[in-house]
Amino acid sequence: MSSAQEDFRTPGIDVSMRGGLTLVPYVVFWGWLLSRWINDFLLPAGVGVDSGTPYLDPSLFEPISESLAFAVEYLPQLAAGVWATIIITVASITLGFFLAVPVSVARVYGNYTAWASLVFTELIRGTPLLAQLFVLYYGLGLSSWIRELPLVGVGIVPDQAFLVAIVGFTINSAAYQAEYIRSALKSVDSGQLQAGRAIGFSRLAAIRHIVLPQALRFAIPGWSNELVYLIKYSSLAAFITVPELFELGRQIASDNLQYTAVFSLVALFYLAIIITASNLMGVVERRVHIPGLGRGTDR
């Protein structure tokens, strides 16, 4: 069906930056975001500025550029949405990964479990993500069940819609990640599994110690793609009321009716998150690269 490097959704955009660029833009962008999160979430009222209000008066920037003044006014309100987007994405891709590994191993090495795994991945990949979220949120009433759990929505623990979104994206992402890992598993030479068996490893132990460490390396390029998609797809959480980046942008725009301007800012945030994410994955890929082997990808 596909090789380890194949993209299962749509053509990827090469957003990795190689050399040349310094860390300065990263430090400025993430430093500012971090300061906003600390100010908005952690500092008690009265200390720092109010949540979502700019550090400096936007009118100061009007002589330079109207757009800049607009950005200074509205960027702070979007910072909380960036936080939600990142948490949803990181939680879902991580939990999805731990689900995807057994699913893909079952698919490649299992008997009956291979069928269960096939049904799961095809069902999830074959239906719209938004429909899956609706089923979980409205259909199965997962939200009312989660709401009853202790601590949900208390303090920094997110509310039920947020958690349903994480459950939905975890399941969805697990299916896609399982496909990437599955093709990576198949690209590990089967002779090595046999050599492992020949020194006394059980089948499962040989998969764990010999096949998986290699397969997961081969899966990194595909996995990076999945991460980039998930960052953007997390915007669908807006449809189940989660105040992530896209939803906050929508709310702001429906107030000031500056749709183009507000969504341009939203887009810039997504772009910045994605560039950071793919560069991080590039670093990971280089760090775990096996000496002497061709680099797992030719991007």
Added chain:
Amino acid sequence: MTETDLLRIDGLQKSYGDEEVLQDISFSMGEGDAYVLIGPSGSGKSTLLRCVNRLTEPDGGAIYLDGVRVNDEEYDVDELRRQVGMVFQDINLFSHLTALENVSIGLEKVAGLDPESAEERAMAELEQVGMADQADSYPAELSGGQQQRVGIARALAMDPKLVLFDEPTSSLDPELTGEVVSVMRDLAKEGMTMLVVTHEMGFARSAATKMLFLEDGHLVEEGPPEQLFDEPATERTAEFLERITEAESAGSL
């Protein structure tokens, strides 16, 4: 022969569909024996070897290791494989591990040694095959001959009673077979029990205690190398050995 057989094979049988790959194979080896298994391709040599550590399950017959029947539902396959090392034609080193880790991983994860003792032991094995100075290299950074020597060290590290060699030099460039054969020869001299499928007739002549000639799944002839080379009992053995030694000398010209 030796007082007790280390390996005894009795009426071994294996078929794939209608094709009988091994028919009624019986022989036995004592401790310290080095047997060389020869025969045309498709004669069942590799299948026979793989039946011994049950990478291939035999259909009939019995295999005894140290007097214990090991091809039995009751007998733990992994337990068998801990006692029988194997060196592969395709080498099959673990690509994500260094030479040292390739040897130590079994000691650590299968034999249960602590990481330090495993590493120490692995280093000793690498020294034995002359690969200690490349301990930190990854397989892709090594030549085929070097890789195969690590492959041998990996098999030896588990302290096997018997090591199976499945055409260990066939995938190597001709100029690299020498280093591997010389390691094998040393092993045989030190009394390692070995069952070797190979076309390296130099090794057979100098190190084998016995040669077995297999054709179409039958054990046609067995005997000391001098006998098979100089006074083969059957015409087929003579023909095969003539062909293979011709090919060998043509190669070395």
